[in-house]
Amino acid sequence: MALAELASRLNCAEYKNWVKAGHSLLLLRAALQRFAGEQVQAFHRQLVARSSARLSPSGLRCSGRCTPRGKQAYMPHGKADICGPDKCDASALLNLFNFCDHFSNIDQKKVREVIKCRNELMHSSDMKVSSSWLKEFGNHVQNLLTEFQHIPEAQMARTRIEKLLSSDWAVHVPGGDQLDGLEGEMNRSQISEIEAELIKERLHEIRLLVEEQAMMSEEDLNRIQIVKDFLNGNHDLQRSLQAEMQNLEDLVQKLDGQKQSMKETQEVNDEETDEDCHLEKRKRTI
Known part of the structure; x- marks a missing residue:
């Protein structure tokens, strides 16, 4: 029954496009979480160093044990209680890149384009997007990932997302439960x-x-x-x-x-x- 329902859902091209785009955002998030975490920690160390420098004349110094919660100021509505990039969804991670000055070296236009696509995806009334929309979305995601060429996970994600968006995701109910088009990955x-x-x-x-x-x-x-x-x-x-x-x-x-x-x-x-x-x-x- 579950396989028949899955096959029926994926028989709708526009719903399948919606899921593919959403999966691409999950892959994007996973690829950039380690980088974001390291950068947030580096940003926190800078803040601690500045605070210590200001307090040093009076003999007071920060112990360095405080937690890097400053990033919460950059979280979208409903995400302010997130404790770290490893708990972020794609929306929170992208907003961190967009609003935190520490990430100003990343092309902000590329970040905002993906944020716009993500919002359109989540606000789609019927959870469906066209093939032309999916193609444009894929271009924006790949453009953003070129900003992270020094990150191995990002380059792996580029390949996986390209394969994902071009795959068929055909489901054959008789004789197995594999999805064609992803070489048995899913x-x-x-x-x-x-x-x-x-x-x-x-x-x-x-x-x-x-x-x-x-x-x-x-x-x-x-x-x-x-x-x-x-x-x-x-x-x-x-x-x-x-x-x-x-x-x-x-x-x-x-x-x-x-x-x-x-x-x-x-x-x-x-x-x-x-x-x-x-x-x-x-x-x-x-």
Whole structure:
């Protein structure tokens, strides 16, 4: 059953493009995490050295045991509690490169182009992108990776992403569960895990957006319903995302309750206002 559902999903070219792009971002993140971690530590050491230099006249020195939390200032909304680059998703890592001056030697235009693509991917209402969009996305990712030619993981990622975006990802239900096009690198379990991670990130994006607005718009409800309908038709993914979906539905119910309470309060206030106006009118008449 799970393999048949996977085959059905990947039979949709635009959904397959969406997953390929998301997987490419996961590969990009993995390739740059070590570099980002080392650079953050170097940045922290510089800050410690500057602090020690300023304090040295009074005989005070930093022990060097403080944690490099300054990078949290560069995290996007909802990422401020991330403890290090190894815990970052692609969005947080790219924003670190974009906003932290320590990474100013990286071409910021290339970083912003990939951020834009990532946001378009996660905000896609139906989790689908065209082949022309995927091609442009691939060019932007490869352009960014040229900024890291001195990093072996980045160069390996360039090759893997190029192969990934040009692969077919055909699934043959009879006689095995291998995906064609990646030379046996991935099986159905691995690609389902990638799908689940991407959809989990999408649900997180919707939740953050709703919490930030402190209200539920019709567009938000449509986004949630699309994901809900998708998961109802794909039980293998539904099982692994039950907790995230339930959290989002709980938020919807909470905001609906608040909206109803505000509506009832407004109705009471309107009634009191009408009554006050009526009494005032009677007084003037008398």
